[in-house]
Amino acid sequence: MSHHIVEARDLSFVYPGGHEALSGVSFRITHGEAVALIGPNGAGKSTLLLHLNGSLLPARGEVRIGDLPVTRQTAPRIRRTVGMVFQDPDDQLFMPTVLEDVAFGPLNYGLAPAEAEDRAVAALERVGMARLRQQPPYTLSAGEKRAVAIATVLAMSPDVLVMDEPSSNLDPRGRRRLIELLKSFEHTRIIATHDLELVVEVCPRVLVMDGGVIVAQGPAHELLNNEDLMLRHGLERPHSLRHHHPH
Amino acid sequence: MHMADALISPAVGGAMWAASAGLLGYCGRKVRLALDDRLVPMMGVLGAFIFAAQMINFSIPATGSSGHLGGGLILAILLGPEAAFLVIASVLTVQALFFADGGLLALGCNIWNLGFYPAFIAYPFIYRPLAGGGSNRKRAWIAAMVAAVVGLQLGAASVVLETTWSGISALPFATFLLLMQPIHLAIGVVEGLATTAVIAFVARARPEALEMSGGALAKSVSPRPVLTGLLLVTVLVGGVLSWFASTQPDGLEWSIAKVTGQGEVEAGAGLHEELAKIQEKTAFLPDYGFKTAAPEKATDSTGRVGRTVAGLVGGLLVLALAGLVGYGLSKRRRAV
Amino acid sequence: MGVSHSAAVHRMEIFGGLDSPMHRLDARTKALVTVAFIATVMSFPRYELSALTPFFLYPFALVALSGVPPGFILKKLLIAAPFALCIGLFNPLLDRQPVFLAGGFAVAGGWLSFGSILLRFALTVSAALTLLACTGMSRLCAGLERLGLPKVLAVQLLFLYRYIFVIADEALRMRRGLELRSSGGRSPSPRVYGSLVGHLLLRAMDRAQRIYSAMLARGFNGDMPTLQPARLHGPDIAFAGGWLAFFVLARCWNLADHLGRLLTGVRP
Structure with missing residues (x-):
């Protein structure tokens, strides 16, 4: 399954204002891995994620998904x-009802309406939100919105899931559900987050970003336990790791 | 100045609907051709922005009162005339549907009055030439002020014309005009102030935002489609009104004609005659009626007024009956 | 649009999502019947009063059959009334021509036409509000599109409607922040206002950009796809046919007048 490998080589990006958000980022993520992308605000996490599906195109270097380089043509x-699951579900859920929203992707890729609806319902069932299918998105709670936003992406049967701050704005119960959901996926997962407890539970591997570069990468327990590294990059050692000794 | 259905006649409402629908179709095609599908979410969100911005008031210097943004001009500045017209139409539709702010058949009038003048007259022919590149803040300020005032004056005059043509309100043209224009002069000044305040901020904070959003469409409008549009409205309104006046058909035939097309008109008139015959035969009291005190005004409508006592009794009763039917239906529904 | 407006939109959507015989009708049927209703009501001459009353059956029946609380429609009716009321009030002032004498009374024509304006207003507005409350915005837009509303406009309406709440929430937060820091609840100066609303505008534009990225991420290519095409059913035809027949009947015959004469005991 080599075609689900996500790879960045010397990736750089400069915003129109002149701010260099990424300067020479390289990494390789293999099929089925769950990788966390952590780092302070402004480190370039969101910018990096936007390169993974061609929402932004690199100024230098390249991103490859499997054998395919990400370009305007291949996007x-x-x-x-x-x-891609965006940070604010309100940006992602733009259709009048939950069902239509989840079916939006499949319909755009040419599925017949009946088939698209089946796919949408299946995706909603996968995240436990099928009962909300006729609701307009703004009546949903933050947790429900997030789950539906994930369903909109699942309905397109992607191989790689990219998520930006999936646990932000969630209450503890919503967050717990999200973590269980993320753990249940077999997709390659790349999750940018400040929620280090979530990282401990979901992602065996971590990339630490700061100032547009990757400053460290490796097994989650190792990096998250490195108090020095954490503090230096505006992070902190997760509580769960303080009280339990790593195995 | 959202007009209500209660104050306009079907002829005026229909003609203005046709005019606005025509212009909407034209703008829809223009926007589709120019797309840049970025405009799809941009137009939607900016429409929502107009609603939201109206929740925030500002104090008008030296008056002690406060005002808020109307929206037509700022949309034209941000999006260009065609896209702005579509957004204004959508805002007015939501206001009519959700808040009964303006009627449904009056929506054509409202879209025209509040959309056409700011987007297709005030913006391209006043704001753009006066503001120039927009780099001179004083010029931009004056441009927005003049454009807002002129746009609203034209809209207000339009309201007066439509109301007078409809003949439901007894307000004479001149009186109504004298009432509306000064009020809308004030509203125009407030609109100009609000528009400049916001545009000036955006120009300072992020000048490229002003370039970008409207960049998809040509920002200038050639006078031809605008003149064609105005001509069309004149012909439509004039034509429909004169036809309406000369044939004097009952309003219903007219509205049937509007819904089903010209072919049905004859049939409609025939039906009416038939019904009238039946009515004569079955009427309880064909010649019943109070003496009209104003014989010189003995038109069809005043003749009807003459029968009003019976009508009053019957009207109240029918109202009660309708209420009772509604009550019964809701009871049954709940029981099911 | 104030806070109460935002709440009203919300309630309207809740009613639009109810299930009832009226809600199950196709949006196209309801839209066309509503337009026919409004056009018929508008077509009466300006002094007509009694002949308008039978038309109340339509909004009454719809409200009753749909489970939408009548108080909700009534309240919105009152909120929307001032404009028609103001313009209408000129009629009794300007049109003083006495039009009939009944037991020595002379009534100015203006009062009759004013009464007529009020009835028209109540009828047309309640019909329009009921249409939305029985249909819901998304179904109404889809229906209108199938009736020929340009797609650009249908999509525009849905997007506008979707983001009213989101952007209004942002505006509310800003206003609250402003109120906390300003003394005596006074409105800000144009300059402060410009930066406040300007921020709101820039945030709205940023959001539009993000929405666009999210749309692209799911294969958006300029077309908004739709799910199932709805069909017209028997009840739709019965609903439309029945009401249209009633409108014709009530337009041609003054039903209230007939009933009144019957009851006032005057025989032909």
């Missing part, structure tokens, strides 16, 4: 493989 194909 539509890449987007079927790489499902």
Whole structure:
């Protein structure tokens, strides 16, 4: 399954204002891995994620999904493989009802309406939100919105899931459900987050970013336990790791 | 100045609907051709922004009162005339549907009055030439002020014309005009102030935002489609009104004609005659009626007024009956 | 649009999502019947009063059959009334021509036409509000699109409607922040206002950009796809046919007048 490998080589990006958000980022993520992307605000995490499905295109270097480099031409194909869950579900849920929203992707990729609806319902069932299918998105709670946003992406059967701050704005119960959901997926997962407890539970591997570069990468327990590294990059050692000794 | 259905006649409402629908179709095609699908969410969100911005008031210097943004002009500045017209139409539709702010058949009038003048007259022919590139803040300020005032004056005059043509309100043209124009001069000044305040901030904070959003469409409007549009409205309104006046058909035939097309009109008139015959035969009291005190005004409508006591009794009763039917239906529904 | 407006939109959507015989009708049927209703009501001459009353059956029946609380419609009716009321009030002032004498009374024509304006207003507005409350915005837009509303406009309405709440929430937070820091609840100066609303505008534009990225991420190519095409059923035809027949009947015959004469005991 080498075609689900996500790879960045010397990736750099400069915003129109002149701010260099990424300067020479390289990493390789293999099929089925769950990788956390952590670092302080402004480290370049969101910018990096936007490169993974071609929402932004690199100024230098490249991103490859499997054998395919991400370019303007390949972006539509890449987007079927790489499902992106945006930070604010209100930006992602723009259709009048939950069902129509989840069916939006499949319909755009040419599925017949009946088939698209089946897919949408299946995706909603997968995240436990099928009962909300006729609701308008704004009546949903933050946790429900997040779950539906994930369903919109699942309905396109991607191989790679990219998520930006999936646990932000969630109450503890909503967050717990999200963590269980993320653990149950077999997709390659790349999750940018400040929620280090979530990282401990979901992601065996961590990339630490700061100032547009990757400053460390490795097994989660190792890096998250490195108090020095954590503090230096505006992070902190998760409580769960303080009280239990790593195995 | 959202007009209500209660104050306009079907002829005026229909003609203005046709005019606005025509212009909407034109703008829809224009926007689709120019797309740049970025405009799809941008137009939607900016429409929502207009609603939200109206929740925030500002104090008008030296008056002690406060005002808020109307929205037509700022949308034209941000999006260009065609897209702005579509957004204004959508805002007015939501206001009509959710808040009964303006009627449904009056929506054509409202879209025209509040959309056409700011987007297709005030913006391209006043704001753009006066503001120039927009780099001179004083010029931009004056441009927005003049454009807002002119746009609203034209809209207000339009309201007066439509109301007078409809003939439901007894307000004479001149009186109504004298009432509306000064009020809308004040509203125009407030609109100009609010528009400049916001645009000036955006120009300072993020000038590229002003370039970008409207960049998809040509920002200038050639006078031809605008003149064609105005001509069309004149012909439509004039034509429909004169036809309406000359044939004097009952309003219903007219509205049937509007819904089903010209072919049905004859049939409609025939039906009416038939019904009238039946009515004569079955009427309880064909010649019943109070003496009209104003014989010189003995038109069809005043003749009807003559029968009003019976009508009053019957009207109240029918109202009660309708209420009772409604009550019964809701009872049954709950029981099911 | 104030806080109460935002709440009203919310309630309207809740009613739009109810299930009832009226809600199950196709949006197209209801839209067309509503337009026919409003056009018929508008077509009466300006002094007509009694002949308008039978038309109340339509909003009454719809409200009753749909489970939408009548108080909700009534309240919105009252909120929307001032404009028609103001313009209408000129009629009794300007049109003083006495039009009939009944037991020595002379009534100015203006009062009759004013009464007529009020009835028209109540009828047309309640019909329009009931249409939305029995249909819901998304179904109404889909229905209108199938009736020929340009797609650009249908999509525009849905997007506008979707983001009213989101952006209004942002505006509310800003206003609250402003109120906390300003003394005596006074409105800000134009300059402060400009930066406040300007921020709101920039945030709205940023959001539009993000929504666009999210749309692209799910294969958006300029077309908004729709799910199932709805069909017209028997009840739709019965609903439309029945009401249209009633409108024709009530337009041609003054039903209230007939009933009144019957009851006032005057025989032909």
